[in-house]
Amino acid sequence: MTSRLDRQDHLDKLRTRRPPVPDTEVHEVLTALDASGLVAEVEPLVAQSTGRNRTLTVRALLLGMCLAAARNAGTVIFASVTNLLYFALTDETRERLKIPYYPDHAQGFEAAYGVVRRLFHRIEEAVDPSPLPKNHRLDRELVARLLGEADPDELASRRSLMLRVANRILSMSLLDAHPLLEGRWNGSAVLDATVIGTYAKGLSSDSPVTASDPDAGWYVRTTKHKDPLLTDTPAQERIKKRLYGYDACLVVARDPDHDGTPLPDGSANPDVVPSLVVAFSLDKPSHRPAEVALEALQHVDPRYPRGYLAGDRLYPDQKPDKFQLPIRAMGYQPVYDYAKDQLGVQAQFAGAELIEGNWYCPSMPQPLKDATKDLVAKKIDKQTWINRIRQRTTYLFLPKQRADAEGHRRMMCPAEANRTQCSLKPYTLGRGIHLPLIDPAPSPVGPPTACTQHTITIPPEAGAQLWQPLQYGTEEWQRVYFRLRNAIEGMNGFGKDPLYERLESGGTRRIRGIAAQAILLAFQLAHANKRKLATWAGSITLHGSHPHRRPTRRRKTKPLGTWTPEGYLTETTA
Structure with a gap:
């Protein structure tokens, strides 16, 4: 004993x-x-x-x-x-x-x-932008009264403070990376709202009381982005995921001009900085997605350049004055994919037709206009779609000069750009049989302005909801869009790793309320950035010495130009 x-x-x-x-x-x-x-x-x-x-x-x-x-x-x-x-x-x-x-x-x-x-x-x-008490289940009548009595200007000021404090915490993780980003990043980024749980049990919307974290909301994932409060979800849209918490809108930096392939010796490329979270915002799931995204973008360090900005199909569905026009005013160039109801001809200006984000000649053959619609409807195969996307280039309106300070741009039709011959512009005829001949159908009101003038000036609000500078479906569009989208998906998975930050777990942030959640989440995102930078630096060969660790093994990837909205094309032809 x-x-x-x-x-x-x-x-x-x-x-x-x-x-x-x-x-x-x-x-x-x-x-x-x-x-x-x-x-x-x-x-x-x-x-x-x-x-x-x-x-x-x-x-x-x-x-x-x-x-x-x-x-x-x-x-x-x-x-x-x-x-x-x-x-x-x-x-x-x-x-x-x-x-x-x-x-x-x-x-x-x-x-x-x-x-x-x-x-x-x-x-x-x-910095709390919510007037609601936490840690108590509140009667919904009391919640309505407190929200009605609150000063909206004061709440907006507090929200601005909350995001500024949270993003300053995040910025600490980028201090050492700033010289690398400044010299090796073109300013391109990608947006995405990722769900994070809160340390409170969610209650149904018809409950007489709120959850103990009244600032949060239900995230419901179906086949389309929907308001989680809606109860009329069609039966075919099976609910895949349900979580009570917040949406964190992340801005992830990624240079789409580099693929990050390891060097011949197996070490990481020191000129390709890994994807990093450079700003974020926080709100209820599916609540004001356009405004929340803009809040996040406003906290990107102004010293960085502005390049392409990609997002999922939620963002082209926003109102132009709430999202598309403001991001262009910030200096970003949008890169989108589209839903089924956004395919084909969606807008017109001076005769030019907006088809999947780009302005084309109105006399472009109908099969080319409906290429993506026909693919989605399974009227054509994937190789035919690729061929038609390539043929569209001939009928594309091209910029005559850069956009001015207000976003207006002079554009010229394909005949003016020496890509086609048009009977409405006799001086473009006789250029050779290698250029397609356009013979527009007669119109009782006469030809449109684009067919009678050398150039047209397209204002920024024309087709603003769906416009993008890159030609949809081309190899360049695929390179930019998919690399940016892969960056955000990879960062989401990296931060949600159960061995490390576990962003999605509410148990890692055990203080209720959006202000506490934003501050604590900022430390987690900062740690994810530091961990990623350390992993990348450890796989680089420095001063001729071997890296501390091998880079992540990459699977063999498919070449650009063989991806379609319906998936990968297994057999390609020129």
Whole structure:
């Protein structure tokens, strides 16, 4: 039988031992905090002129949250924050940060933990864009009254603050990558709303009370994007996934001009920076998708260029003044795929016809106009579709010059561009039998403007909902669109890895409310960025030495030009 003293020794060995935090790590985190401007952004929000003096500074709290996120795969656990700040830092560091001493026992830990939690809640309350109390199931009549009494301007201001604070946290993960992005990224990005769970049980919409996280909502995944509150989902649209939480709209940077293929020696290409989250926004699922996407884009570092911007079929379905025109005003060029009801001729201007995002001659043969519609309807095979997409190029309107500052662009018809011959423009005839001859059908109102003038000026609002600069279906469109779409899907899977950040799990963010969720999610996204950068850097050959690890093995991929809206074409012909 062991003695009492022996038993105490064994129990002491089972206690959690706190490894000390190196001063060098503290210095690195504080340098990043100061460079991000996060402390300067948050401190005025919680400044107080009355009451007892606060014993923990905002800078120290954010330091503890960064240290905790680094040790818990991005998840900020406030028990860990307390342990690190009060019991793992060196005495000199604690004294420099003015962190008071608490004895290392139950009462001391609880006192320190209370200080940490109170300061965090003070921060999230200052930026909370919701007037609803959390952690309680609220009567829906009370919810309606609180929402009606709230000042919408104040709530909008708080939402702006919330997103600014959250994106400053995210930006800390890009400080070391900024020189790489600045020199090796053309500004292209991709948008996507990915669902994340919340630490609350969702209730049905006809429940008399709300969930304990009233800011969240139901995410319902069917074959099309729908409002999750709708109950008239057709039977054929089987519900694939249901989750109570939020939609995080991520902006992922990716240069579509490079495929990221490993070098001949098997190491990663140092000139191809991996896909990274550069900004994000948060809201209820399927709630204001266009506005939420624009909020995220507004937080992309202004030092970066603007290139192509891709998204799924949700975004071409938005109103032009809510999404398409604003992103073009920001400097982005949209790249879309289309739903069935968006195929074929969708708009006209001065005689030119908008077909799947591009302006074409109105006399283009009908089989070419309906190429994608016929493919989806299974009237033609995939190879025929590819051939017709290539033939469309002959009838494409081409830019005469770059768009002006207001987005207006001079365009010339294919006959003016020396791609066809047109009987309405006699000076284009006789150029050779290699150019198709266009013989427009007579019209009682006469030929359209595009057929009588050398050029036409197309304003930005003409066909704005579906317009895109790249010719739909071509190899260049496929390269840009699919690489950008693959980047966001890959980043979603990377961040939702159950061994690391587990973004989708509400258990990694156990404080209810959209403000707390946004701040805690920012630390997880920042950790995912850092992990991806470290993985990429570790697979690069530096100074002639072998990489620390091999790059991820890539499957053999199919060549561009053989993908269609219906899938991969197994046999291709020239």
